[in-house]
Amino acid sequence: MPRFTLVVPAFKVQGYLPACMDSILEQDFGDFEVVAVDDCSPDASGEILDRYAARDDRVRVLHLPRNVGLGRARNAGLEQARGDYVLFLDSDDTLTPGSLAAVAERIDATGDPDVVIYDYARTYWDGRVLRNQRADLLSESGPAVFSLEQRPELLDLLQIVWNKAYRRDFVEEHGFRFPPGYYEDAPWTFCSLITAKRIAVLDRICVHYRQRRQGGNILRTVSRKHFDVFDQYERIFSYVDEHPELDHWRPHLFRKMVDHYITILDRPGRLPQSARSEFFRRATADYRRRKPEGFVRPGGRRGQKYRLIALGSYPALAGFKVAGRTRAALGRRGRRHVQGAKRQVKNAHYRAQLRLPLDEKLAVFSAYWSRSHSCNPAAIDAELARLAPDVRRLWVIRAGDAHKVPAGVEKVLLGSREYWTAMARAKYLVNNVNFGDSVVKREGQVHVQTHHGTPLKSMGLDQRDYPGSAHGMDFEKLLARCDRWDYSISSNRHSTAVWERVYPCSYTSLETGYPRNDVLVNATAREVAAARRELGLADGTTAVLYTPTHREYESSFVPRLDLARFAEQLGPDTTLLVRGHYFYDPSSRTAALREDGRIVDVSAHPVVEKLYLAADALVTDYSSAMFDYANLDRPIVIYAPDWEIYKVVRGTYFDLPAEPPGPVAGTQDELAEILTSGAWNDGESARLRTAFRARFCDFDDGRAAERVVRHVFLGEDLADLPPIVPLSERRTAPTPAQAVASVETV
Template identity: 80%
Template sequence: MPRFTLVVPAFKVQGYLRACMDSILEQDFDDFEVVAVDDRSPDNCGYIFDQYAAQDARVRVLHLPENVGLGRARNAGLKEARGEYVLFLDSDDTMTPGSLSAIANRLSEAGDPDILIFDYARTYWNGRVQRNQLAHLLAQEGPASFTLEQRPELLDLLQIVWNKAYRRDFVERYGFEFPPGYYEDAPWTYCSMITAKSITVLDRICVHYRQRREGGNILKTRSRKHFDVFDQYERIFAFVSEHPELDRWRPELFRKMIDHYITVLDRPDRLPADSRSEFFRRAAADYRRLKPAGFPLPTGVRGKKYRLLELGSYPAVAGVKAANKARRILAKRSRKQVQTAKRKLVNAHYRAQLRLPLDENLAVFSAYWSRSYSCNPAAIDAELARLAPHIRRVWAVHASDAHKIPEGVDVVHVGSREYWTAVARAKYLVNNVNFADSVVKREGSVHLQTHHGTPLKTMGLDQQHYPGSARGMSFRKLLARCDRWDYSLSSNRHSTAIWERVYPCSYVSLETGYPRNDVLINATAEDVLAARRELGLADGTTAVLYTPTHREYEPSFVPRLDLVRFAGQMGPDTTLLVRGHYFYDSSPELAALRADGRIVDVSAHPSVEKLYLASDALVTDYSSTMFDYANLDRPIVIFAPDWDVYKVVRGTYFDLLKEPPGAVATTQDELAEILNSGAWKDEASAKLRATFRERFCDFDDGRAAERVVRRVFLGQSDEELPPVVPLEERTHAPAPSQALARV
């Protein structure tokens, strides 16, 4: 029998689940089991749980046949528990290092009491950590084990279940279970606390309680579900009635109940406006029905609220709230003046356009900060023209980059009256980065964030830990921009989980694949050869595409590859296609190699996908091109001469040298040896590539753009979309040698 069972239910938390599980499994105390409960989560929570179970025998997974909610998911896990003590951990929270050892030691010191209470801290998206404000109640003073009679103030702690360890035989003896509905922790917490014969405390932060910005805490959702609180306290008082020996706790429980009701009423984000008076009436009825004889009213403002509730006069309460609101408005006047000044900077024309109706058949596209017609937005644009030609498509482009846009594409110049008209009136706005802060998210508009790569390097909120890469970024403003998203595209589960965690906003993740990669699956032999002819590549030439990435923490570009020497090392039958850095200095030798066709500068080529098709292999350092190129199942070589610096300064999500898509070189000579010896395309490299593709090419099957258009623009359900073709059943564009053999 393990010492602990940790029950971890999960529903739509894939972005946080790995951190939660790692925080448990990396504890220095290992006498425990984890019962992981997949509450029929529509995302990849069940898949992630299964991965952990396959790697660690301490993890058992329950896949529930239907979604039952947090409380009943915990019940399902509890039934499978075998530990002496049971702990519950929400799947977006984490345990701090050494917590299980500390809990085990304290339980032994206290003689294995019924309940141990430990402390927690709230953690925020901006890195702030705030300890429980009632931490002083957990002072380890007096006897190690005691009764609630000796320390009744412990009932004032937040009514949560995950800051405690419970003796399993104690739980089973009294049949404690979680009820359905909101506030399910209240009956369990209060009933178990007043029933326990022995309690101990641990003055240590054992859980980091994640405060998610959007959509994480259902209790902050405006809904009639908050009426569930009445049923929960009805259960608590019914339990007390069934156990007369607990009757002395009625005054304390009544106080907790009324405080809870007042909290719901005081929070404007909880109840719909037309439900507030009804909630008040029900709360007042409970007050009169359950008030213990001789109950003393609190003093101060809180006592006034008790009296108003007892009187049952909602108009009086509304009047008090109105007066308080007036005071708050006066206090905020100075801040409002600042906000008004900012609003005045918004173009008057734009404000006028925002008052006009949305154009249901207008879509505005942008890519790479309005500098080009490319990437996922361009692929969606093309598919939209095919499937929904009634929707007019307009591209936002800076005037200085307008010459890069293909003929026939409708363009508005960023900052012009036409631009502000388009972004104000468009039903759909599509971008692979964020639109400017000044673009307003209108009710009824649809913002589609396509992204432009799979993350190896840290992104979003994770960059807070790597200030060298953030370069003064305002993360608050970043999240305000992301709040406009309605949809976020993903090409693999890895990306979905990261996007949802580092951009914690209320959007829907669409695991459609990347539209820009459709061509890598669907291109024909003729397409491959046409791409090579466009670059002037001879049929027998081995074309190596080199895509170095920029290091944000460096003030200027530092070449890691000596192109002139490298071309000499490779011989005349290899052409190096260099993309991504115009920072390479020109030289007579480099100019000669370019003139000879040995080196081709493709930095300005409008379509990186055509470069993929034309090449025989990819050489890159940390660029996301590796993830897209893997869809072609062609050789990839990693050239990582500064990996140790990059991973520390920029931050990465996995160790590229340990999990590469092919052969790895850390010096130029090693790279030349890999390419000259054939190691770049041998069996070992193919095996690494297969593992990499399985992990990062989940959804790119050639129909991503179609899925996006049908889902976002045509309103089809997920069930109506083309299903993703399994990786082992997919085809892809032929390699250049195969293309030559077919034509």
């Protein structure tokens, strides 16, 4: 029997769940089990839990057949508990290092009390860590074990369950279970504390309580579901009614009830405006019905609110709050002037356009900071033209890059009068990066963030830990830009989990696949052959595409290959297609090899997907090209001479050399040996690629653009979209050899 059972319910937390589980399994105290409850989560949470269970036998996963909510999910886990003590941990929170050992030591030192209460700290997206404001209540001075009568002030701690260890025998003896609802913690917390005979405290932060920037906390949602609080206090007082020996707790519980009602009324992000007076009436009814004989109101402003609730005077309470806000506003006046001076003044034309109706048939596209017509936005544009030709499609482009836009594509220049008109009036805005800070998100506009790769390197908020790559990024402004997103497109579950965690905003993740990768599944032999002819590749030539990535921490591009020597090492039957940050090594030998066609500079090629189709193999270091190219099921070789530096300076989400899509080289000679010996295309290479594809090619089945257009632009339900074709059943574009053979036979 383990000392602890940790019950971890999970629902739509795939971005935070690994950190939660790691914080448990990496504890230096190992006598525990984890009962993880997948509350029928629609994301990858259940699969993540299964992976942890597969590699650590202390983890058991319970998959619920339907979503039952947090409280009942905890109950399901509690039924499976075998530990002496039960601890609850929400799956977006984490244990601090050493916390289980500290709790175990405190339990031993205090003779197995009914409940041990420990402390927590709130953690914020911007790196702040703030300890519980009532940490003083957890002082270990005085008796080591006590009843609540000796320290009734503990009721003033936040009514939560995950800052306590409960002796399982105590829980079972009294039949404690969580009710359904928003405020399920209140009955459990209050009823268990007033029942416990032996309580101990631990003056130590054991839990980091994640304060999500947006979403995640149902108590911050504007909804009538906050009326659930009345049912929860009904349960609390019914418990007291059933246990006359606890009757002396009524005044304390009454005060907690009224304080709770006032908190909900005071918080603007809780109740809809239309429901506030009704909630107040319910609060007044409970006040009058449950007020204990001889109860004395608290003093000050809080006591005035008690009085107004008792009187049933909602207009007076509303006026009381307005007066308080007015006083606070006077103090903020000076700050507003300072903030107002810092705001960028919008173009008068743009402000005027913002007051005009949206054009429901206008979609604006941009890619790579308006430098090209490419990537996922271009693929969505093409599918939109096919499925909804009545929608006008407009591309934003920088003046110096206007020549990159294909003929027939309507465009506006970035920053022009026409640009601001389009940004103000368009119903749809599609980009693979963020639009500028000056863009206003209008009500009714739909912003689609397509992204432009699968993350190997740290992104978003994770870059705070790697300042060498962040270059002084303003993360508040970054998230303000991300707040405009309505949809975030993902090509695999790994990406979804990363995006949702590092860009914590209230968008919807669309696991449709990457539209730009549709061609890698759907291309015909003719298209593959045409891509090779466009590059001048002779039949029988092995084309190796080399795509080194940029290191943000380097001030200039540092070549990792001697291209001339490398081309000579590969031999005359291999053509090296180089897509670099810019073409480097301008030696006379390189120039000769370029003229001979042995090296082809494809850095400026406008459609990278055509390069993928033309290439027999990909050589890259840390570029996201590997994830896209894997959809072709063609050989990939990783050239990682500076991996140890890269992962420390930039930060990565997995160990690429240990989990590669193919052979790994650390030097140029090793790379040449792989490509000339046949190791690049042998059985081991295929095995590695198969595992990599299973992990990162989840959704790219050739119909991604169609799914995006049908859901976002045509309003079709996600359930009605084409289902994802399993990887084992997908076709891929023919290889160059297959394409040549096929075309020759036609």
